[in-house]
Amino acid sequence: MKMIRVSQLTKRFGAFTAVNNISFDVLAGEIFAFIGPNGAGKTTTIQMLSALLQPSSGFVEVDGLDPCVQPNEVRRQFGIVFQDPSLDVDLTAYENMELHGVFYQMPRRLRIERTRCLLNRFELWHRRNDYVKVLSGGMKRRLEIARALLHTPKLLFLDEPTLGLDPQTRHQLWAQVKDLNETEHMTVFLTTHYMDEAERVAGRIAIIDHGGIVALGSAQELREQTGTGSLEDAFLVLTGAAIRDEPLVDSIPFRPIEKARSDMR
């Protein structure tokens, strides 16, 4: 069964094409990695998949739902960890979880049970009453993942979740994600700049550059395809070694899909 279906997906910001005619599927229960240089179109793709951006053209389906037609239904299906922080730093860890559960209309008892379970799982239960602002970067990231999982989503989007974390925290975080994938059969769609992480965690990897998918397959397939010994070398062969400037598109705020739709009317 396919959790995500993407066909000929394109997103333009004025004259700039951030995502250019990409097609891929993500199977239910799969860990799928999207890797690419800065500004390649990873975050824009996630925003279209998560009903935050209206595609310019093409087709997207998440768990059989069209994000353009049923944005709120799609939003209930996934949890998301953004590239940038999104916690309320003036609330406690527990209160952040509580608020998220309320946003997703979880029954109170279930909300309490899941919060306890997830905060324990991510080793944050003992810090549940601490304000987020006093937590370390790694704890905040773990809390964001725990929060994204609270409403038991079928799909988890992780947009560069390990950015700025130390190796120990990164290792622990991916172990948790892999465990969740195996025990709860949760589909994971992730982006990362760390090739070793993508190789270790993901079953299939798509390499995106200049808005287009340049290769897709398992880490081994990508190495064989490029005749290289590591995923990082394969990545450099496929995308080149030149340092990329961040395109302006990263500073373009996403438009809520409801707004995009109302603008189109």
Added chain:
Amino acid sequence: MSVIYYLWLRELRRFARSRSQIAGALGQPILYLVTMGFGLGPVFLRAGQGSYLQFIVPGLIAMTLLFNSVISGMNLLWDRQVGFLKETLVAPVPRAQILIGRILGGASVALFQGVLVAILCLAVGFRIKNLSSISLALLVMALIAFVFSILGIALGSILRDVRGFQGIINFLIMPIFFLSGALFPLEGLPSALATATHVDPLAYGVDALRSTLNGQSYFNARLDVAVLGLLAILLFVGTLYLFEKVEV
């Protein structure tokens, strides 16, 4: 409903945990009370206008409500800055519920601070003319807080950073305060100034408070409440439109 309740609760929690915000809320009214209330009191008395303290206190309460409810807009911008706005806008929740929760939270915090200032003023000699009108005064205070909390969020929906909000305070909120009649009587003003006071929504709030607390009214208490009520409805509709378009 629970989304509205929890967003309201969130604002209260954040306020209760911010000692500087509580102290700051009281600091400005105390400054005005001491410098203007006691400083200009003798002049006001000699001009045959009675007790300046009695006159200025409704204005100081309105000032507290104005500045602390408009902060709702700043809080929206802060949420954008720290990233939390994303969490609310990505949730499968109607924007109207998020907006109402934020408005009620901001207005409640401002109302609480307004009540604190009122108690402080009572402690330094202000007297309520008719104790039975206290509940009416609280309703007027709530209405003022509600109107300016909506205005704050409307501004926060348009602006993109906290620094821009400071300009709004200087060029919109300060004139609203100074033209409201909070510090001086509205009778006998030059025509241009009189016209400006008539289009100042806070002027109706100050007048309604003065009417309920002191028994004095320049416009008419019913008119005051009607203007504030109508403004609240119009502002809410406009703000909902703006909030629907908020981008992260």
